[in-house]
Amino acid sequence: MKAALFERIGKSPAVVVVPDPVAGDGDVVVDVVAAPVLAYAHEVLSGERPMLFELPFVPGTGAIGRVSVVGPDATELKVGDWVYCDPTIRARDSQGLPAIALQGLTANGPTALPLQRQYRNGSWAERLRLPLENVVPIGDIDADDAGRWLTLGTMLVPYGGLSSVGLTAGETVVVNGSTGAFGSAAVAVALAMGAAGVVATGRNEAVLDALVAKGSGRVRPARMTGDQDADTAAIRTAARGPIDVVFDILPPQASEAQVLAAIRSVRPGGRISLMGGVGMGGGGELVFPYPWLMRNNITIKGQWMYPRDAVGRLVALARSGVLDLHRYEVSEFPLDALAEAIDNAAATAGPFARTVLRI
The missing domain is CATH 3.40.50.720 (NAD(P)-binding Rossmann-like Domain)
Incomplete structure (x- = not known):
């Protein structure tokens, strides 16, 4: 599959061919349709905004896509489901406040680095592997609206x-x-x-x-x-x-x-x-x-980030129409135009604007 691989701070990710992700127990693989480009992506890639990660990895936090492969322990997700991919990866073995890694971006501390290693590759790719609990069905949508559904992440x-x-x-x-x-x-x-x-x-x-x-x-x-x-x-x-x-x-x-x-x-x-x-x-x-x-x-x-069940509740508000996703202007770029997308995200940073990669 094609993916934007980030190998060295100060060097822009290169779009290359990498192996497809494989779903193991507790995993799902999603065909990415739309992925966000953060307004400060250039600061992360240049090192101006320090983040805790290990290189190399594929950046990209969150996605809208369709389920491609589910692990053997999936009970509800089905191939073809439209889903929101939640980038907030939480430790499964914590009884208190779990360690957290933002997939395709950073760990929130040294104890979260194992999560970053396991799910380091984000959504600037044709396919994305993530835990089952981080994939939330959003119901049928028009593929042209995938970028607008990404505003859920903000x-x-x-x-x-x-x-x-x-x-x-x-x-x-x-x-x-x-x-x-x-x-x-x-x-x-x-x-x-x-x-x-x-x-x-x-x-x-x-x-x-x-x-x-x-x-x-x-x-x-x-x-x-x-x-x-x-x-x-x-x-x-x-x-x-x-x-x-x-x-x-x-x-x-x-x-x-x-x-x-x-x-x-x-x-x-x-x-x-x-x-x-x-x-x-x-x-x-x-x-x-x-x-x-x-x-x-x-x-x-x-409060840092949000609890796991918040995603489903916010999806319900959006599906009801109470939460209006159409207030945003979405600029879309193909994966091969990643450099232009990063520049656009920085130039249009602020309210009501979102830069998206269409994969």
Whole structure:
């Protein structure tokens, strides 16, 4: 089969012929129809964004495809099924928080390197092998829509964070950092989960206006200035009532003040979900207002990625039409045009855009 093999940091993957994957016990092989290209793929390949992996491997996180081969212990998956391939590979032998590897990208720590070795090859290939539990049927779809179904991969991350604090229908949620790829997806997911109102924070007025336009009257913008007290006041004004949940997805380059401005807007007894990267880019550590948190019974939940059952639940929202996959503009490239696809992903990074390889 053809695959994009990544052999050395700083050298672009080459599309070569490699052996077909073989499904063993607990495995499935999928014929890849569409695979995502991350906006920061060039940073990973160049070494600018360090990741924990062993070379060589085939990059590519997640896919939409059709089941080609199932292992001998498969009970429900059938050859030909349309499926979403979840790249979050979890250790099967852990009784607590499992080690995790993102297939075709990175391990989340040294203990996850055996997972990266076993399922190192990702979806920039004609076929993909992965654990049975990472293949989720999505029902019959039009093959032309495969790239659009890949947007589930972006939406799964905020879905994990919003679910972790129990966002329920009728509540008001703040999406802090709503103008990026994951933030804008969080707005869409919160609406699909039944939020009565979503306060979208950010500095990019054009994107905020676009979120409001797509929000069916339930999205209200709060333009951030960098003044913590003023920004908290702006969020509360936009909410028009008590704020039940704050979801933070700000990037590493954002300031601690931006996080605190949103945190302090939540009502007494409210919940906060942290999925952003503040402090990871060399900035200062976030200092929480301990007395205020304690006296107001605030719940804070850190969340990395999402639980396994989140994929099926999000697929159900998409199939019902409550979660609109058509808000995204999808740019498609063949595998042989991988370099152009990587450049396009970086150039169009942000909300409502996705770059896809059609295999």
